[in-house]
Amino acid sequence: MSDQLIFATEVILNGLMAGVLYALVALGFVLIYKASGIFNYAQGVMALFAAMTLVGIMNGQVPFAHLINAIFGAHITHFGWNVPALLAIILTMGVMVLLAWAVQQFVMRHLVGQEPIILFMATIGLAYFLEGVADLMWGSEIKTLDVGLPQGLNVWIDDTTYGILGYGFFIDNLDIVATVIAALLVAALVAFSQYTKQGRAMRAVADDHQAALSVGISLNFIWVLVWSVAGFVALVAGIMWGTKSGVQFSLSLIALKALPVLMLGGFTSIPGAIVGGLIIGVGEKLFEFAIGPLVGGATENWFAYVLALIFLVFRPQGLFGEKIIERV
């Protein structure tokens, strides 16, 4: 194999792994959009919020310590204990469910029946709000998140490929774990929506609100459920990205990475989110590898969007989206 081809293969592999992470974020969007028609811009900030809460609980930080200190002149920072990772994850999940309930109770319930753009704006407002609350609660400095996931170069792959090709592939252990977890998560979500009572109810609501209401499904409950599931997906994405690059503001920008994935895959399709994520992940890494150096690099910022844009011109509903039927 020529060197170029080997490099390209490595780039593709890494692209696939990055794509899985994009897909993970995109999943959260798709879930909420399918069930309630809300395009949840706050998904990225929810991932940030989840990751920050997880770190805060693990380190035993006092919530709102900054604010309390500023108002009362105290000097508290930590409770002085450390919570094991698994327990902290469960506690964080509880916080995310609480958040889902609050969002439904105080925001979305009052906006039922509004135009989609208004709902979308409300989630942008929510994103600002959550970001501010997360910073006030846990402080805005960059934190490291370590829940015991393996990290760093996978030596086995490096050795094996070196033995076969004479060049060791650099593949991060974390990416492999993320891929496995994402696959499990998708399988679990599919099983949940196909085989459980709540999952079926969720799909019914996604299909037709009024019909679902008329057969006795509680919309309120389903929407809290959907936001909780989206919160769970956000937590998983937050753990992955937080372990990879630290828990900081830029974590919330992964939402922007997920948008072209959604466009490509279609807003309403779970398999679409996965396939779209993989295409975008591979596409942008390959483009950066092949064309990037010619035009000054950092093409990852826009390549996904332009790809999705060109794609949409030919297929406006995305790869797997429901066919758009327009009537007067």
Next chain:
Amino acid sequence: MFYREAGDFKTSYQSDSQTFPIKFDRYRYYVVLVVAFGIIPFIINDYWANSLLLPFLIYAIAAIGLNILVGYCGQVSLGTGGFMAVGAYSCYKLMTAFPETSMFIHVILSGGITAIVGVLFGLPSLRIKGFYLAVATLAAQFFLVWLFNRVPWFYNYSASGQINAPERDVFGIIITGPNAPAWATYLFCLIFLTLCALIARNLTRGTMGRTWMAIRDMDIAAEIIGVNPLKAKMTAFAVSSFFVGISGALFFALYLGAVEVGEAFGIQKSFLVLFMVIIGGLGSIFGSFAGAAFLVLLPVVLKVVGADMLGWPTDIVAHLQLVIVGGLIIVFLIMEPHGLAQLWRVAKEKLRLWPFPH
């Protein structure tokens, strides 16, 4: 009592179709013009100009531009920051290439260039609708910012990658650079805002505005009754980008003076202008003013109250500001999804019937 049509007889077609048909509105409009042009320039100082008035004027132009696209034509755009950057960079290139030409011409030309770019990125709107379009316009945002960051020709190969506004004058009065007097920059922006508002108001009342609104309300139905969607959408993108480009040029040349593109024209700017439009009211020129004023004023008030009066650390105030802005947006959308303009409309309706309740 005073706010009603009765007794205000129109004797010519011209007076029948004027912008403000009600006498009180007309006088209010004249009073605002007199105060803005005749009084404020004499009492303005640097603090007021830089922290409140200039951003308000410039954002109001951008909000009018975006409102034409989103509020009147129904095409949601998240690329405002990118288009403002086009205005800023074309203004910079023009200013450095033709130092002798008047700034008026530079700013208008930058608007024109932005309009062309806007039409280019608006072309997909013929195929893509709704949210897909909103996300598609993000392509413009990211691509344009990247372009101005990476291609050295746009920033004249300067070492820092920034662009700095050189000193330029209009009729002998310096209006850009650090030595520009506050009243001159203020008046320059005000003239542009007045012109833009006038043009926008009259465009939206005429044929063009009506075709936009037809497309917004239901594009297929509009097409069936003979509205050309290509023409309507492209003109909306062109006019909108023209205004946004002007505001970008002013934002760079008169307000900031030095610009780093990712910071000044990032995605946050797109959202900020969109917030102005939504909080002010979709499909209302007055709403654009109200929204811009609200969102320019809010951070300043919060900073004065939080940091200066209560003496809290600035980082807490900054975080609280996020919480309050986010919360306010949500509260606003719940209480009044049609924005400040709707409150104004309701107030006018009440005034018209006053002193009777119904």
